[in-house]
Amino acid sequence: MDDIQFMQLAIEEAKNAPYPFGCVLVKDNKVIATGKSGETINFDPTAHAEINAIRLACKKLQSKDLSGVTLYSTCEPCPMCFSAAWVANISRIVFGISLEESSKLFGPEILVSSNYLNEHGSNKIEIKSGVLKDEILKVYDGFEK
Numbered sequence: 001m002d003d004i005q006f007m008q009l010a011i012e013e014a015k016n017a018p019y020p021f022g023c024v025l026v027k028d029n030k031v032i033a034t035g036k037s038g039e040t041i042n043f044d045p046t047a048h049a050e051i052n053a054i055r056l057a058c059k060k061l062q063s064k065d066l067s068g069v070t071l072y073s074t075c076e077p078c079p080m081c082f083s084a085a086w087v088a089n090i091s092r093i094v095f096g097i098s099l100e101e102s103s104k105l106f107g108p109e110i111l112v113s114s115n116y117l118n119e120h121g122s123n124k125i126e127i128k129s130g131v132l133k134d135e136i137l138k139v140y141d142g143f144e145k
Contacts, residue, residue, distance in 0.1 A: 001029060003072070003094050007132045009034070010072045010096075011139060013049065019106070020143045023049035024072040025057045025090075032069065033057035049073060050081035054088055066090050074136045075102045076129065079112045085125065086117070092126040096136035105140050 006024055009031065013022025017036030025033040035053030039045055050073055058064050070092040071077070071085055076099045085093060093114060103109035114127050 003128065003131050006031075006070070006072045007074075007094065007096065010049075010074050011132065011136060014074045014136070014139055017049065020074070020139050021049040022074050023053040025053050025066070025069050026072065027066075027069045032060060046080065048078065048081050050077050051084055054084050054090075058088065064088060070094060072131075074139070075099070076114055079110050079117060082114045082117050086121055086123070089123070090125060092128070094128045094131050096129075096131055096133045097140075098129065
């Protein structure tokens with residue numbers, strides 16, 4: 001599978017979430033965890049798609065080190081989610097729409113980009129943006145706010 005196919009899986013997660021945000025974690029070309037936003041159903045403001053997927057992957061692998069893992073997210077990880085990926089040593093992040101674009105659709109956000117955070121961290125994560133952006137925006141357009 002490739003970035004497009006894994007992002008399509010993240011989009012499917014988003015379609016089945018209270019807020020349309022989905023995430024897939026992949027290692028050695030295999031999905032090791034998925035996540036969707038769950039802040040409203042779990043009454044947990046940290047239950048973002050990326051955090052949920054990272055928690056599941058760490059539990060499944062019995063490790064807090066996710067080196068070699070790619071995180072696919074429908075939206076650019078917020079500062080909290082990027083920090084969790086950084087602490088977990090995730091190697092690569094692939095996302096669809098930016099935080100700036102998301103904040104226009106869903107409301108205020110701390111607009112600190114993943115690139116900015118990455119530039120100021122001691123270990124670097126490879127970042128790729130804009131993957132299936134138009135398809136993700138269609139999912140977001142259909143979401144009842």
